Amino acid sequence: MENSPPPAPAAAAQATRPDPVHRPEDPAPMRPSSPLRPPVAFPTLDSLAAFLRPRLPPGALASWGAVPGTKTLANLFLELAVGDCALHAPTDAAPPPAPRVVRAVHVATVRIRNSRGARLVETRQLLSDGTVRRRGPRPLSEKMRPGESPEAAAARAVREELGARAHVRILGGDGARVEERESASYPGLPARYVLHAVDAEVVDGVPEDGEFETEETGEDDGDAGAGAITVKRHYWDWIDDDDDDGDSERKEVAAAGARAH
Numbered sequence: 110m111e112n113s114p115p116p117a118p119a120a121a122a123q124a125t126r127p128d129p130v131h132r133p134e135d136p137a138p139m140r141p142s143s144p145l146r147p148p149v150a151f152p153t154l155d156s157l158a159a160f161l162r163p164r165l166p167p168g169a170l171a172s173w174g175a176v177p178g179t180k181t182l183a184n185l186f187l188e189l190a191v192g193d194c195a196l197h198a199p200t201d202a203a204p205p206p207a208p209r210v211v212r213a214v215h216v217a218t219v220r221i222r223n224s225r226g227a228r229l230v231e232t233r234q235l236l237s238d239g240t241v242r243r244r245g246p247r248p249l250s251e252k253m254r255p256g257e258s259p260e261a262a263a264a265r266a267v268r269e270e271l272g273a274r275a276h277v278r279i280l281g282g283d284g285a286r287v288e289e290r291e292s293a294s295y296p297g298l299p300a301r302y303v304l305h306a307v308d309a310e311v312v313d314g315v316p317e318d319g320e321f322e323t324e325e326t327g328e329d330d331g332d333a334g335a336g337a338i339t340v341k342r343h344y345w346d347w348i349d350d351d352d353d354d355g356d357s358e359r360k361e362v363a364a365a366g367a368r369a370h
Contacts, residue, residue, distance in 0.1 A: 169297025
């Protein structure tokens with residue numbers, strides 16, 4: 110299985126084809142999970158803003174896209190439209206002080222290793238507004254779409270972020286865990302991340318030593334819409350297990366759903 114699992118033929122065909130600096134503070138952890146209502150739908154950008162404004166801290170919405178490294182309301186509207194995330198209101202059974210809205214995201218985190226066993230990590234991103242946002246180091250990750258398996262999302266992440274020539278073998282996942290914290294990309298908005306870890310190994314088409322950079326191909330400025338901030342380039346490095354105690358990877362994986370995709 111290389112770049113995509115057999116159950117997703119279309120993705121597999123694509124995947125096997127020669128397939129100013131700001132660092133936000135770590136988002137504050139939230140309290141344990143609260144029961145949620147079904148997701149809320151928004152027909153327009155204005156309806157989304159009207160829903161969020163009374164449910165967020167004062168000034169939070171105005172900071173989106175204005176604070177370097179954050180996304181805009183247009184980004185969130187696009188994420189909701191394509192199914193990258195959903196917004197939920199807690200049920201009446203949620204214990205106080207429950208958040209008034211939660212952004213729910215399923216994320217595939219791809220633990221890619223090279224021939225010597227080093228881990229591939231992203232160190233920073235160049236955004237369309239010129240900001241260079243530091244990212245960790247953190248593993249390759251992708252928000253999952255409705256009905257998409259973690260392995261299929263991992264294959265899509267390889268194609269979109271490492272490029273069409275990247276040949277990466279998807280080995281499979283080992284379950285999921287849930288973490289809740291404030292969204293790094295949307296300050297003031299609580300988020301629930303369901304993190305699906307997927308293991309993978311480089312076959313060819315990816316430099317296996319030192320730092321390198323790639324162009325993002327999964328985001329189109331026209332598709333993103335006016336006011337949205339997109340990722341233009343990714344910067345990567347390899348980390349040996351001896352050089353990292355695993356804590357930094359855990360923190361970055363926990364916030365992977367808040368990435369600027």
